[in-house]
Amino acid sequence: MTINETKEEEQTRVSKIAQKIDNKIAQTTENLEKAHTETHNIYRNYGENIKVNTFEVDDKMETNASVQQQKQLVTLAVENENILESNKQQLENLQGSPYFGRIDVVEDNEEDTLYIGTSTLQDDDGEFLIYDWRAPISGIYYNGILGKVSYSTPNGKAEVDLKKKRQFQIINNKIRTMFDTNETVGDEILQSVLSEYSDEYMKNIVATIQHEQNTIIRDTHSDVLLVQGVAGSGKTSAILQRVAYLLYHSRSTLDADKIVLFSPNRLFSNYISEVLPSLGERNMRQVTLNEFISFRLTGIQVETLFDRYEKDERNLPQTTIDIRLFKESADFLTTLEQTEKENKEHTLYFEDIIFEGKPFFTKEEISEIYNRQNTAFSIPDRFLKTKNILIKQLKRRIHNDRDEDWVQAEIDNLNDEDFQQIITDNNIEESTNQRSIIAEEFLKERYAPIYNALINNYFFDPYKEYVFLLTNMNQDIVSNKVWQTMIESIDQNVEAHKLGLSDAIAILYLRDFITDSGTNHNIQHIFIDEIQDYTMAQLKYISHSFPNAKMTLLGDRAQDVLTSSYRNKDVIDAICELYQGKKVTTINLNQSYRSTAEITDFAKSLLPNAKEVKSFSRKGEIPSIKVFDDETDYYMGLKQTARELTDKYETVAILTRNQAQAEQVYTHFGDESLVTLVDADFRSVPKGILVMPIYLAKGLEFDAVIGHDISAANYPDSRSRDTLYTICTRAMHNLTLCVEKVPSPLLEHTKITN
Numbered sequence: 001m002t003i004n005e006t007k008e009e010e011q012t013r014v015s016k017i018a019q020k021i022d023n024k025i026a027q028t029t030e031n032l033e034k035a036h037t038e039t040h041n042i043y044r045n046y047g048e049n050i051k052v053n054t055f056e057v058d059d060k061m062e063t064n065a066s067v068q069q070q071k072q073l074v075t076l077a078v079e080n081e082n083i084l085e086s087n088k089q090q091l092e093n094l095q096g097s098p099y100f101g102r103i104d105v106v107e108d109n110e111e112d113t114l115y116i117g118t119s120t121l122q123d124d125d126g127e128f129l130i131y132d133w134r135a136p137i138s139g140i141y142y143n144g145i146l147g148k149v150s151y152s153t154p155n156g157k158a159e160v161d162l163k164k165k166r167q168f169q170i171i172n173n174k175i176r177t178m179f180d181t182n183e184t185v186g187d188e189i190l191q192s193v194l195s196e197y198s199d200e201y202m203k204n205i206v207a208t209i210q211h212e213q214n215t216i217i218r219d220t221h222s223d224v225l226l227v228q229g230v231a232g233s234g235k236t237s238a239i240l241q242r243v244a245y246l247l248y249h250s251r252s253t254l255d256a257d258k259i260v261l262f263s264p265n266r267l268f269s270n271y272i273s274e275v276l277p278s279l280g281e282r283n284m285r286q287v288t289l290n291e292f293i294s295f296r297l298t299g300i301q302v303e304t305l306f307d308r309y310e311k312d313e314r315n316l317p318q319t320t321i322d323i324r325l326f327k328e329s330a331d332f333l334t335t336l337e338q339t340e341k342e343n344k345e346h347t348l349y350f351e352d353i354i355f356e357g358k359p360f361f362t363k364e365e366i367s368e369i370y371n372r373q374n375t376a377f378s379i380p381d382r383f384l385k386t387k388n389i390l391i392k393q394l395k396r397r398i399h400n401d402r403d404e405d406w407v408q409a410e411i412d413n414l415n416d417e418d419f420q421q422i423i424t425d426n427n428i429e430e431s432t433n434q435r436s437i438i439a440e441e442f443l444k445e446r447y448a449p450i451y452n453a454l455i456n457n458y459f460f461d462p463y464k465e466y467v468f469l470l471t472n473m474n475q476d477i478v479s480n481k482v483w484q485t486m487i488e489s490i491d492q493n494v495e496a497h498k499l500g501l502s503d504a505i506a507i508l509y510l511r512d513f514i515t516d517s518g519t520n521h522n523i524q525h526i527f528i529d530e531i532q533d534y535t536m537a538q539l540k541y542i543s544h545s546f547p548n549a550k551m552t553l554l555g556d557r558a559q560d561v562l563t564s565s566y567r568n569k570d571v572i573d574a575i576c577e578l579y580q581g582k583k584v585t586t587i588n589l590n591q592s593y594r595s596t597a598e599i600t601d602f603a604k605s606l607l608p609n610a611k612e613v614k615s616f617s618r619k620g621e622i623p624s625i626k627v628f629d630d631e632t633d634y635y636m637g638l639k640q641t642a643r644e645l646t647d648k649y650e651t652v653a654i655l656t657r658n659q660a661q662a663e664q665v666y667t668h669f670g671d672e673s674l675v676t677l678v679d680a681d682f683r684s685v686p687k688g689i690l691v692m693p694i695y696l697a698k699g700l701e702f703d704a705v706i707g708h709d710i711s712a713a714n715y716p717d718s719r720s721r722d723t724l725y726t727i728c729t730r731a732m733h734n735l736t737l738c739v740e741k742v743p744s745p746l747l748e749h750t751k752i753t754n
């Protein structure tokens with residue numbers, strides 16, 4: 001058969017499948033409408049039943065049964081609707097481009113042809129028209145070369161003879177490109193995908209997943225999967241496809257709510273938000289480190305890494321660096337715990353529990369209870385015993401108070417509805433002491449804030465305890481005087497309800513240790529992108545918080561924008577050390593996909609170990625360095641460059657070292673409507689010219705990037721290298737570096753100088 005005949009045959013199949021998808025969508029839409037009406041009717045019915053029956057107390061038993069039944073009906077109907085909705089979404093995702101791959105295999109002497117797409121499609125008779133890319137057999141599309149290959153199935157390894165691997169690019173149900181290959185995914189289609197312009201949202205890469213990326217996506221056995229990937233190597237993409245893969249493979253035990261992604265900022269969260277829906281999956285939970293901490297330390301303003309970066313001087317004093325490195329290490333948390341254990345006789349710092357403006361339990365009472373506990377017990381045990389005694393005392397108080405006149409008077413004052421509510425809520429049966437039971441329940445509600453305070457350990461003051469431990473810690477990092485000054489500044493910060501990032505983590509860890517709390521056993525997977533921004537203390541705390549979670553950690557040691565000015569240890573080595581004893585798999589991604597070969601080659605020549613980065617063979621313009629003699633010329637040139645680039649590209653980002661520089665650049669543009677100054681509160685990036693500090697552009701990409709003022713004054717030495725490298729690697733198609741006066745010495749070894 002000639003190539004044209006083959007293409008024609010494949011096109012006929014595409015058209016046939018497209019028709020089937022359309023029919024199925026129409027059918028599902030109709031079923032969905034029916035299901036919706038059904039749910040609506042059940043809801044209405046449910047509402048009416050509740051209204052009628054809960055009025056009369058005697059009907060309660062009957063009502064309960066009926067309500068339960070109605071509830072089940074509602075749940076079933078909603079579930080049914082959700083399934084149909086998700087089916088429809090999957091079908092819609094197949095519309096226009098039903099599949100991207102075909103494999104011909106021989107298994108047990110039987111020939112089979114399989115087509116691979118973003119989800120499964122079956123004919124009415126159960127025949128598979130499209131296989132989901134995550135199905136076990138689809139793995140050989142990404143990994144295997146022709147010949148004998150194996151793939152994992154739930155029953156062990158299966159062997160097949162892979163006879164053909166065909167790739168398609170199908171757009172609007174027309175085959176644009178199609179060819180047979182022996183490679184993972186041939187360059188041609190990848191070239192075409194990567195040449196597209198940047199988008200507000202990241203796209204899924206299932207059609208062109210590469211071998212190494214596939215290993216990350218399909219790993220199910222590591223406790224910690226650690227990926228060192230060069231800029232643009234598909235780390236973020238791999239995270240998202242991996243989430244989709246895990247959801248597919250553990251459908252019965254895993255759902256999107258049991259997966260948490262720590263993302264660098266809100267812009268990034270929005271940027272990746274469309275990938276999972278495009279694969280028919282719900283998004284996992286997303287949180288920034290600061291949101292995670294602030295949620296756990298309510299009422300305290302925790303400094304962000306961005307705030308600190310903005311405040312940091314160029315040359316940090318050595319003592320500041322030493323203290324910082326110590327407090328950011330995992331050892332610091334261990335030392336804190338150790339110091340607590342060594343101070344057995346010390347009374348923890350307690351707080352009054354205030355109720356209606358007055359202390360209900362005073363800190364002296366609480367301390368007295370704590371001190372009564374045998375010091376042979378561990379501190380968390382003594383704390384727990386204290387807490388239990390306080391809860392018992394509260395219960396006793398409720399029991400004793402129930403016959404007090406003021407309580408009886410309050411009950412007499414209750415209106416019928418509230419009175420009835422207490423009876424219903426607590427299943428109180430009619431009896432001679434019904435009134436006392438009602439009084440007790442009433443008091444429980446009244447004293448609920450006290451109970452809450454006890455359950456949530458509000459009677460313990462972790463801030464004062466932390467300061468106490470720091471004061472008593474054996475440290476030889478800095479002189480006692482410097483250490484003491486550091487403690488005083490924490491004290492002042494706490495007074496002002498503020499905390500530095502490393503103090504916040506240490507306090508959380510300490511609080512969790514003493515109160516034996518803070519763990520979430522439900523979460524099964526934690527993903528952390530931009531791992532180079534995390535300290536070992538933070539990772540230790542996150543691991544402690546999610547004890548059942550497998551960790552997927554991805555980053556690039558060369559993009560250490562926020563801590564490179566003082567960090568002294570390789571982040572990947574430090575992580576391996578932290579997780580010693582766990583099953584850690586380390587994967588390196590060296591191939592960069594984002595940028596043209598010219599941009600990647602330029603960017604990597606900034607690095608000492610440039611060989612680690614491999615550029616992708618996509619041709620483009622050579623990066624340019626524009627040098628201007630004075631400030632006036634500089635800003636004129638910068639503006640001119642940006643305007644020229646917007647004629648050609650949709651998004652042009654001017655990336656600066658910090659927010660102040662971004663604001664300065666923005667001011668020079670005056671009120672040009674094409675220009676947007678992006679700050680940390682932005683949730684999405686518009687098209688046009690964007691001005692922003694580099695740390696907000698982490699993980700993002702733009703058609704064209706202009707590096708602002710890459711001069712010797714602004715980027716004086718190797719401590720600025722990571723920042724400059726990160727700026728350059730955000731560019732997909734065009735990179736221009738503008739310099740006022742003398743270029744940065746970092747540019748000396750780059751491939752071009754003009």
Ligand SMILES: Nc1ncnc2c1ncn2[C@@H]1O[C@H](COP(=O)(O)OP(=O)(O)OP(=O)(O)O)[C@@H](O)[C@H]1O
Pocket residue numbers: 190193194203205208209210213229230231232233234235236237238556559593594698699700701729
């Ligand atoms: N296999 C692939 N097929 C198609 N596109 C890919 C592939 N891998 C990566 N890309 C594209 O390359 C670009 C960079 O990918 P991604 O953002 O995931 O890389 P990264 O390693 O997280 O980058 P960085 O660390 O620089 O932020 C994206 O546009 C992504 O779609």
